[in-house]
Amino acid sequence: MASSSPDWSLYRSFIAVLREGSLSAAARALGLSQPTLGRHIASLESALGVALFTRSPDGLVPTLAAEALRPEAESLAAAADALLRTASGSLKENAGTVRLTVSEVFAAEVVAPILSRMQADHPRILVEVAVSNRSDDLLRREADIAVRLVRPSQDALVATRVGEVELGLFAHPSYLARRPVPRSVAELEGHALVGFDRGAPYTRTLQLEGRPLTREQFTFRSDNDLAQLAAIRAGCGIGACHVPLAHRSGLVRVLPSAFAPTVEMWVAMHEDLRTTARYRTVFDALTAGLKDYLREPARRPHRQLRKR
Structure with a gap:
């Protein structure tokens, strides 16, 4: 094994x-030639003294x-990306890149209008949105700000409920x-x-009269929340949806007394970012927009079906 650490570019290729x-x-993702990338992998394998990949038909x-x-390599990449984002603007100016992680439905239906209004006021803030239903690790700086439906547990985070x-x-x-409107479970x-x-x-929150809903009960199944929402909007059947989003979509609620679970909504970021203007601006805009x-x-009349 080499006595000096391999160059960062080799890890980037890895x-x-x-x-x-x-x-x-x-090679296409990095804008390099395939031979150059191959040399990077070979150099890293030589420096570490291990084989990193084997060839297969796939x-x-x-x-x-x-x-x-x-x-560790992913953490290194996240740190490098965070370094570039931090360097993209000064600490006191609303300028530079902010990386946000948010779930599929929130990215498509809720957060985009909030960010549009924010960028109209602060056009020099550039936003990267990592669309994911998993909790990206803010401590490792995989993202700068997260919108989550669970309370963040790490002490080093600034979080607003x-x-x-x-x-x-x-x-x-x-x-x-x-179909007749169901009046009971x-x-x-x-x-x-x-x-x-x-x-x-x-999905453990999806219960009716104390009994969880199971996949066998669904005639339209998907683990993609946007696909589920599209199916409900298209008239495929009855499904669970955020109440505010359902009101926006003109959907009709059924069995409100039997099914009304709630989940907390949080906006979180690493505490080291709170004194940097652009992160604070995006954080505050998200908090205010999500409260709205x-x-x-409460501001929209509840849609009711006319009796047939």
């Missing part, structure tokens, strides 16, 4: 191959040594025009239901 699965795809397969290095968002069962009027039997496929931790989002149902 991470790209891990993510892309082939030299050609990694591309390059990481070895056990490569998988062992993956967490925006409030609670209520979930309900909703359907499009076109679906309820074809028992009457849901026989209805088309929209829900998850494999499930996730949050939670107040929307």
